[in-house]
Amino acid sequence: MKKIFAVLISVLFLFSGCLAGGNTQTSSSSNYVKSVWITYFELEQFTSSSETAEEFEEVMKGVFDVVKDACLNTVTVQVRPCADAFYDSAYFPVSQYCFGTQGSDLIYDPLEIMVNTAHKMNLRFEAWINPYRVSQSNDINALSDDNQAKIWYLNDDTKSNVYISDKIYFNPASEEVTELIVNGVKEIVMNYAVDGIHFDDYFYPTDKEEIDSKEYSEYVSGGGELSLGDWRRENVSNMVKSVYNAVKESNSAVQFGISPQSNVKTDYNTLYADVERWASEEGFVDYICPQIYFGFYNEVQPFSRTAKEWSERTTVVNLYVGLPLYKAGTEDEFASDDQDYAINEFVENNNIISRQIIYLENLSNVGGYYIYSYSYLADPQTDAAKNEVENIKNLN
Numbered sequence: 001m002k003k004i005f006a007v008l009i010s011v012l013f014l015f016s017g018c019l020a021g022g023n024t025q026t027s028s029s030s031n032y033v034k035s036v037w038i039t040y041f042e043l044e045q046f047t048s049s050s051e052t053a054e055e056f057e058e059v060m061k062g063v064f065d066v067v068k069d070a071c072l073n074t075v076t077v078q079v080r081p082c083a084d085a086f087y088d089s090a091y092f093p094v095s096q097y098c099f100g101t102q103g104s105d106l107i108y109d110p111l112e113i114m115v116n117t118a119h120k121m122n123l124r125f126e127a128w129i130n131p132y133r134v135s136q137s138n139d140i141n142a143l144s145d146d147n148q149a150k151i152w153y154l155n156d157d158t159k160s161n162v163y164i165s166d167k168i169y170f171n172p173a174s175e176e177v178t179e180l181i182v183n184g185v186k187e188i189v190m191n192y193a194v195d196g197i198h199f200d201d202y203f204y205p206t207d208k209e210e211i212d213s214k215e216y217s218e219y220v221s222g223g224g225e226l227s228l229g230d231w232r233r234e235n236v237s238n239m240v241k242s243v244y245n246a247v248k249e250s251n252s253a254v255q256f257g258i259s260p261q262s263n264v265k266t267d268y269n270t271l272y273a274d275v276e277r278w279a280s281e282e283g284f285v286d287y288i289c290p291q292i293y294f295g296f297y298n299e300v301q302p303f304s305r306t307a308k309e310w311s312e313r314t315t316v317v318n319l320y321v322g323l324p325l326y327k328a329g330t331e332d333e334f335a336s337d338d339q340d341y342a343i344n345e346f347v348e349n350n351n352i353i354s355r356q357i358i359y360l361e362n363l364s365n366v367g368g369y370y371i372y373s374y375s376y377l378a379d380p381q382t383d384a385a386k387n388e389v390e391n392i393k394n395l396n
Helices: 002-019 040-048 053-069 110-121 149-153 173-191 211-221 227-252 264-269 275-280 301-311 352-361 374-378 383-395
Strands: 035-038 075-079 124-129 133-135 162-163 169-170 194-198 255-258 318-323 367-371
Touching: 002 301, 035 124, 035 374, 040 053, 040 075, 040 110, 053 110, 053 374, 075 110, 110 124, 110 194, 149 162, 169 173, 173 194, 211 227, 211 318, 227 255, 227 275, 255 301, 264 275, 275 301, 301 318, 301 352, 318 352, 352 374, 352 383, 367 374
Parallel strands: 035 075, 035 367, 075 124, 124 194, 194 255, 318 367
Antiparallel strands: 133 169, 162 169
16 A cells, blocks of 8 residues: 555656646756766766877767757766866876876866867856865875875875875865865866866765864864864865855856765764755855655655755755666665565666656755766666656656
């Protein structure tokens, strides 16, 4: 009975979305954001197969053709996955994922070519950055000699700016780290005609005291009274606010947004990201884009309820929603402890993403959606995924 009721509700949303309209800013509106995330490992395929700027431009035209064919209007491209860059930077070495070796010469500027190509094809372009991650490995010696993290780590006076565990991260408590992040964003906004700066869901890399014990001890010794958790949240919020201010001072038209995990308790208590504050107070972001990577039957975060809760808590900034095209046709093992229909929701249905898009249009303050990720849009591997892509096209 529970399953039948859920199906009826989903069908109701489908028809109400098609017939009623609900949100005046529908997916056909010019200001409704319809983006796809292009990850660094997808971008790596494009740069590694292109030896010249002309070849890369042709490749990206093909990539953006796929985006246009799906009736999307924005690309959000991961141009700084770690402390490295797919562009000409004064602060970060050329990415190892760009031409194979970190710190190598920039054969051509991928970001410049992508921005120009996207705009010629009437697509918005957002530069996606991971602010605190330095490396996917924990080998400091594998970093290029001009990597700021390596320079800091090898100096006893600045070693605490860098934290090494299974990977390498910047220490969010360091003022020098915040300054580096801000400068890195500022140079993109000033040197490239991007439409947005986009952060994803990684903030404090650990809740262990060792990452920032030196800085917190200095804070307490200086009379600070915040608890460790509140102090860490202030560190991240100050970084976010500083980035927002830098973006607006450099080019007020550029949007700055963050795509956090959809579970606000995890954001708040584990990542020390006060996303509810950012969504309800001015001066932090222009938009928030929670990654609601769940089906309608998920027991902990069912899509409809989670989207509605985000709609209610997002009061002063734009709200977009991240959608899990990557799950189409696959089992969702975290959907439920014992309910097969929840685990198999993305297997047995080929219209979940399109129903989610329709549901979002009926929430008054949702201004768009982001799809994860490009590979699943360009080359869907299951029948369900193929149908989902066609559904997305037919909705627009």
